[in-house]
Amino acid sequence: MSAPYTLVLLRHGQSTWNQQNLFTGWVDVRLSEQGTTEAARAGVLLKDADLLPDVLHTSLLSRAIQTANLALEEADRMWIPVKRSWRLNERHYGGLQGLDKAATQAKFGQEQFMLWRRSYDTPPPVLDDSSEFSQAHDPRYADLGPDLPRTECLKDVVERMLPYWQSDIAPDLRAGKTVLVTAHGNSLRALVKHLDGISDADIAELxxxxxxxxVYQLGEDLMPLGPGQYLDPEAAAAGAAAVAAQGNKK
Ligand SMILES: O=C(O)[C@@H](CO)OP(=O)(O)O
Known part of the structure; x- marks a missing residue:
């Protein structure tokens, strides 16, 4: 098949920990009620735009899987093939997993908080394997061995996500399939950084x-032919502003 190729990125609907304003990372929390509504609406938006996915790629985290299921049910595409990979997981938030974002900002100050949260190459402290928020003993990651993260910065996410983009997502795009990737705030920031060529400094603002x-239309080189388009731009702008303000939430 020849370009343009169609790629749809979808961050999971609001999770219970997004709702409670907690650092989540690899902790496997589920969608909130609002999140299930958002996920189903994403499917309606896809259907209304006549963007019917032919193949799905998700992380191994339940909130992304639930989101894809709900969206694909609305779009009547539950039957499409699925591949899941830890490489699409949220950024591992290390020792911040399970902590309240506003309390963390109050305790460590805004500068340190933003460094951990949005700098490109400063990882949070390592999470100990004995923590209740650790994934060291989670069977879904049993084959990862030394690849299992105990903390990650966005640079680490780019480095573990891009090989999957090349090996698994790119061939589906080149085969002319409409590809849906259902993932997370930071794993999608890593992918958008690659696609839009955003600098290490500027990615902090995204x-x-x-x-x-x-939605992206991609050329032969699998790079965007134009800017990515949100199917509901107004809601997207409001949603992005709400994410940016999470440290200030009471
Ligand atoms: O807690 C997290 O794992 C992420 C996404 O919810 O949060 P942040 O936007 O602070 O990187």
């Missing part, structure tokens, strides 16, 4: 809203 499909 926030991805929950539950709104972001």
């Amino acid at each position: 926030n991805i809203p929950t539950g709104i499909p972001l």
Whole structure:
């Protein structure tokens, strides 16, 4: 098949921990009620735009899987093939997993908080394997061995996500399939950084809203032919602003 190729990125709907304003990372929390509504609406938006996915790629985290299921049910595409990979997981938030974002900002100050949250190459402290928020003993990651992260910065996410983009997503795009990738705020920031050529400094400003499909048309080189388009731009702008403000939430 020849270009343009169609790629749809979808961050999971609001999770219970997004709702409670907690750092989540690899902790496997589910969608909130609002999140299930957002996920189903994402499917309606896809259907209304006549963007019917032929193949789905998700992370191994339940909130992304639930989101894809709900969206594909609305779009009547539950039957499409699925591949899941830890490489699409949220950024591992290390020792911040399970902590309240506003309390963390109050305790460490805004500068340190933003460094951990949005700098490109400063990872949070390592999470100990004995923590209740650790994934060291989670069977879904049993084959990862030394690849299992205990903290990650966005640079680490780019480095573990891009090989999957090349090996698994790119061939589906080149085969002419409409590809849906259902993932997370920071794994999608990593992918958008690659696609839009955003600098290490400027990526700090990018926030991805929950539950709104972001559509790219890609050329032969699998780079965008134009800017990505949210299917509901107004809701996307409001959602991104809400994500940006999470440290200030009471
Ligand atoms: O907590 C997290 O895992 C992420 C996404 O919800 O948060 P942040 O936007 O602060 O990187």
